[in-house]
Amino acid sequence: MLDKARVDRVHRQFEEAGQGHILYFWDSLSLAEQESFLEQLESIDPNVLNSILDHAMAASRNKSYFNNLTPLESESVRSVSKATREELQTWERLGLEAIEHQHVAVLLMAGGQGTRLGSKLPKGCFQGLGLPSRKTLFQIQAERILKLQQLATELLAKDTGRPQPKTIVVPWIIMTSQATRRVTESFLKDNAYFGLDPQHVIFFDQGVIPCFDSHGKLLLHSKHMLATAPNGNGGLYWALHKEGILDELERRGVQYVHSFSVDNILTKIADPVGIGYAIQTQADVMAKVVPKRMPEEPLGVICRLAGKIKVVEYSELDPSLAALQDPQTGELVYNAGYICNQVCSLKFLRRLPKILEDREQNILTHHVAWKKIPFVDTNNHHPQGAPEHLTVPDRPNGVKLEMFVFDVFPLAERFSCLQVPRSEEFSPVKNARGLDSPETARRDLEKLHVRWIEQAGGRVVRGNVVQSEERMNRTEDNLEEEPLGFELSPAISLAGEGLEWARDKKIPATSIETLDDVVL
Incomplete structure (x- = not known):
């Protein structure tokens, strides 16, 4: 028997928040279902959820920020192609020394499934790349880490004069979702982690957040479960704290984390040049960019909003601004194409959880995504013994809330940007055919x-x-x-x-x- 005071407290909390409809089926649930549902409800605060939705909806309607939007100054972006040989060598040496001292970890954002590729598997497991080797993205990335460790170990041996130095380790942290965790772990285990030591392969899940209908009401996925969705790749910051990953990295002596998306086949993993540039500029965050090919390219741009760093999604940027050209160079004014590739200091990552806990902060606002969300309709059932029926809409019926990995950039006290050649560092796999396929x-x-x-x-x-x-x-x-x-x-x-x-x-x-x- 469930504790009545506990049940009453949760019921009252949701009723007072205007979300009492989710308890419509409560009396028809089994004891096990009630316990499971109660645990889910106790893990969230409906008033906080209401506030998050209100802020996100207000932000989605507010386009006035375009009035305070300015492009990133050319002097704020260093280009690998224009750097001198001495500069590149300095950056590379700084990066390799950080790797030698085992101050670097890589964080792979791999929570997405390959639905758009026509696959039910996680993107990293997708078998249809068509490479001669038949490798997957996971295998390519694991082998790059293995090679990087080898190169750093050889450099350490040369520096120390010892023929058998300790093996350099670059921890591989993989952020999955509830939908991809089991398959991803099994895939890597079945393939012996492609040569990597499994004790240095660390998994954690990005968070989830409940979904809302068009009227701001929480949706049910079943009679005893709220409809939830992954909270976006920006959910990694809280998850790193909650899952103890930040503590583990600190224990290992890590000082810099290179994070990137799984779908870029050309990612230079723990790129010594990029890490060295971040170290030299003492950056909390160092982000890589490529010049945009055309105004309508589906690539966000790094710019400034009221002087602070801001990444504007391609779908959010006013078309007239996206098409602006520099009359002297002919290049797009908003040209710093963000490729979801950044180096963050561990000190910076440590600061973020306290900010996320602050209900008054308005910097880390969720983004609204209107989606087709299957749900149990509480309006067309009798609560006593009614059969559960999942309604599958044929058009967007509700809101999923997401945070993006770049949402924290305005919080960086020191931010640096490195432009890299697209032909060497950026070719994503997003679509089944055509561009970025x-x-x-x-x-x-x-x-x-x-x-x-x-x-x-x-x-x-x-x-x-x-x-x-x-x-x-x-x-x-x-x-x-x-x-x-x-x-x-x-x-x-x-x-x-x-x-x-x-x-x-x-x-x-x-x-x-x-x-x-x-x-x-």
């Missing part, structure tokens, strides 16, 4: 690897035909271009290094996992 990602990875071979003085050949990166560029816009079938494993090269063996050689257009795959 497995086909374009496969093409971009292949072109990058061909370019590495050329820079090393070699040539990639298919049959007797030399396949140059220049030739491939001539047909860049042709998505139907037949791929060469060329791919370099991260075990061969992480970022174009270690390819001296290719000089003056013709390299076959194949998947190269080890040098045994190449007849030199």
Whole structure:
């Protein structure tokens, strides 16, 4: 029997908040169902939820902030392409030293499913990339971490003169969702973590938040469960605190966390140049950007709102502002395309939970997403013994609330921005076909690897035909271009290094996992 005072307290709390309808089926629930439902309801504060929704709805209707929006100043953005060799070497050295001292961890945001790709699996497990190696995004990223650890360990041996130094570890933290956690863990375990030590692979779930109907009423997913949805990739900040990940990172001596989205096939994981730049600028947050291709490209931009850093989603930016061009350069004025790739100091991440707990703060406002949300209709049932029926709407009927990873950028006391070449660091897999699809990602990875071979003085050949990166560029816009079938494993090269063996050689257009795959 449930404690009556406990039940009455929760019921009264939701009734007073105007959300008492969710208890419509209470008397028809079994004891186990009541206990489960009560635990869920005790974990949330309906008044806080009401406030969050009100603030989010008000923000979604307020477009006046465009009046205070200004582009990021050119001097605020350093470009890798325009940096001197000495600057790049300095940044890289600082980053590698941080990795050597095991001050760096990587955080993969992998809560999304591959629905838009036509897959029921998490994006990282998606088998349809079409790479010659048949690798998934998870495998590519794990192998890049493995190679990075190897390079850092070799550098430490060179610096110390010890032939067998300790092995450098870069912890791999993976944020999943309730929908992807089990499959992701099983996938990595079944594949022996692709060579990584499982004790340094850490999982945690992003949070969830209840959903509302168009009138601000909480929705039921069943008679004894609220309808909930993941709270966006910005939910990672609270989850890192709640799940004890921040404590674990501090125990390991981590000082910098590189976080990024799972779907970018070109991510330079724990990029020493990027980490070194963050260290040199003493940044709380260092974000990478690429120039936007066109005003309507579905890419948010980093700019300033009343002087503070702000990322404006492409769907939120006024089209007239998005299309503005600099008359001197011809480039878009709002050109700092945000690619969900940033380095945060652990000290900064430690500050965020206290801010999130503050009910009066209005910086971290949730975003409104109108969605089709299945729900149990309390208006068309008799509560006593009524059969449960899940209504599946054919049009958006409610609101999901999300926070984005960039929402915390205005809180950074020191923020730096690094522009990187799109061809080297950004090719997302979002759509089943066309732009940002497995086909374009496969093409971009292949072109990058061909370019590495050329820079090393070699040539990639298919049959007797030399396949140059220049030739491939001539047909860049042709998505139907037949791929060469060329791919370099991260075990061969992480970022174009270690390819001296290719000089003056013709390299076959194949998947190269080890040098045994190449007849030199």
